Each structure stands twice: as structure tokens, then as C-alpha cells.
Amino acid sequence: MPVQVIEAKFEKTATRREEWPEPPLPEFAFVGRSNVGKSSMLNALARQKKLARVSNTPGRTQALQFFLVTEVPSKAAAREVIRFCDLPGYGYAKVSKSERDRWARMIEDYLRVREPLRAVVLIVDGRHPPSESDRDALAFLRSTGRDVLVAATKLDKLARNRRLHAVREIERELELPQGSAVPFSAVEGTGTDALWARLVELARG
Ligand SMILES: Nc1nc2c(ncn2[C@@H]2O[C@H](COP(=O)(O)OP(=O)(O)OP(=O)(O)O)[C@@H](O)[C@H]2O)c(=O)[nH]1
Numbered sequence: 001m002p003v004q005v006i007e008a009k010f011e012k013t014a015t016r017r018e019e020w021p022e023p024p025l026p027e028f029a030f031v032g033r034s035n036v037g038k039s040s041m042l043n044a045l046a047r048q049k050k051l052a053r054v055s056n057t058p059g060r061t062q063a064l065q066f067f068l069v070t071e072v073p074s075k076a077a078a079r080e081v082i083r084f085c086d087l088p089g090y091g092y093a094k095v096s097k098s099e100r101d102r103w104a105r106m107i108e109d110y111l112r113v114r115e116p117l118r119a120v121v122l123i124v125d126g127r128h129p130p131s132e133s134d135r136d137a138l139a140f141l142r143s144t145g146r147d148v149l150v151a152a153t154k155l156d157k158l159a160r161n162r163r164l165h166a167v168r169e170i171e172r173e174l175e176l177p178q179g180s181a182v183p184f185s186a187v188e189g190t191g192t193d194a195l196w197a198r199l200v201e202l203a204r205g
């Protein structure tokens with residue numbers, strides 16, 4: 001049985017550490033380039049269209065956005081509450097350098113020290129080879145010692161017979177084990193069950 005989502009709701013926005021929510025719950029963060037589809041992935045997982053703000057304007061998510069999600073991981077299991085954190089995208093050029101530096105510090109600080117953070121989902125665009133900034137993000141995440149799940153999204157934009165190959169290429173370029181990246185499409189809903197399965201396992205610790 002796939003993971004069942006009972007409820008998903010916005011919790012709070014944070015720009016400073018004092019604003020990070022309590023109490024500690026297993027937490028997952030969504031990281032990736034501006035406009036790659038982070039908020040859409042979160043919505044697909046939550047099975048709600050408008051939970052996290054999706055936008056055609058890159059750089060829309062400007063602070064840490066926390067969400068509470070109640071789910072049932074498997075048939076005989078009790079419900080669990082976990083937290084998602086939607087992060088601003090990296091590589092967004094249309095803000096001032098000082099603003100960009102401030103975001104970068106805020107995000108890196110969170111990713112380094114946030115205690116309940118169980119894993120980080122690094123989202124890459126499945127249509128293209130990983131960018132320099134994707135590689136930098138992965139290197140940074142590895143340096144934090146976090147568990148990283150790579151998901152390749154927007155696969156609906158590729159012909160079906162090219163999708164698997166595209167994901168294998170991304171794994172190869174990022175030196176990930178074959179089969180470790182999650183093929184995803186927020187539009188088609190592909191990959192939500194596979195990603196959920198990994199998340200509930202990590203939430204268990
Ligand atoms: N075709 C397709 N479009 C997608 C997919 N996921 C997101 N999009 C589109 O990509 C654009 C950006 O989506 P968001 O989810 O807002 O991306 P984001 O990474 O949260 O963007 P920022 O918060 O601005 O960094 C929107 O126009 C979405 O509709 C997908 O799986 N397939």
C-alpha cells in the first residue's frame with residue numbers, strides 16, 4: 001500500500017533561526033535550482049495542488065517554509081507527523097548579490113545545523129545534465145554529512161523511452177549508485193510513491 005497522506009498544512013515561514021519550528025519532528029528539506037520544481041514536488045507528495053506556492057517567476061520561495069504532514073506509512077501502521085521544509089532556489093540571478101548571499105547563508109546554516117533534519121531531497125531537472133550549481137549543492141550537502149536523495153523532475157517533458165536513460169545519465173554524472181535517483185514528474189504524479197517510500201523509511205530513523 002502506498003503511503004497515505006491524511007493531512008498536509010502550512011505551518012510557518014522562517015527567515016531567522018529563532019523562527020525555526022518546534023517541537024522536533026522528522027524533517028525533510030527540498031533543495032534545488034530556482035524554478036526546478038521544488039514546491040511542485042512538495043505539493044505532489046502532499047497530494048494538494050496549492051499547499052506550497054508554485055510560480056513561473058523563479059525565486060518565488062524566499063524564506064524557509066515549513067509544512068506539517070500527517071501520513072500513514074503502511075497498512076497496519078499508526079499515523080505519523082513529519083515536517084517538510086521548502087527552501088528558496090539557488091542560482092537565482094535577479095536579486096542583488098547581498099540578498100543572494102543572505103539567502104545562501106540562511107539555507108546553509110539550516111542545512112548544517114538543523115537537528116531533526118533526516119534527509120535532503122536534491123531536485124534536478126531531468127531534461128538536462130546536472131548544472132555546475134547542482135554539483136556545488138551536492139558537494140555542499142555531502143560535506144554536511146546529510147543523507148541526500150536525488151530526484152530528477154519534469155520527466156513528463158521527455159519522451160517516455162528517453163526518461164530512464166536521462167536519469168541514468170544524471171546518476172553517472174553525479175557519481176551516484178545506479179538506481180538511487182528517483183524519477184519524478186509533478187505533472188503526472190510519477191515518483192511520488194517511490195519518494196514517499198524512501199522518506200518514511202528515513203523518518204523511522
Ligand atoms: N512539466 C512540468 N512542469 C513542472 C514540474 N514541476 C514544476 N513544474 C513547473 O515549473 C515551474 C516552477 O515550479 P515550482 O514548483 O514553483 O519551482 P520551485 O523550484 O519551487 O521554484 P522557486 O521556489 O522559485 O525556486 C512552474 O511553472 C511549475 O508548474 C513537472 O514535474 N513537470
Ligand SMILES: [Mg+2]
Pocket residue numbers: 038039040053054060061086087
Ligand atoms: Mg518554490
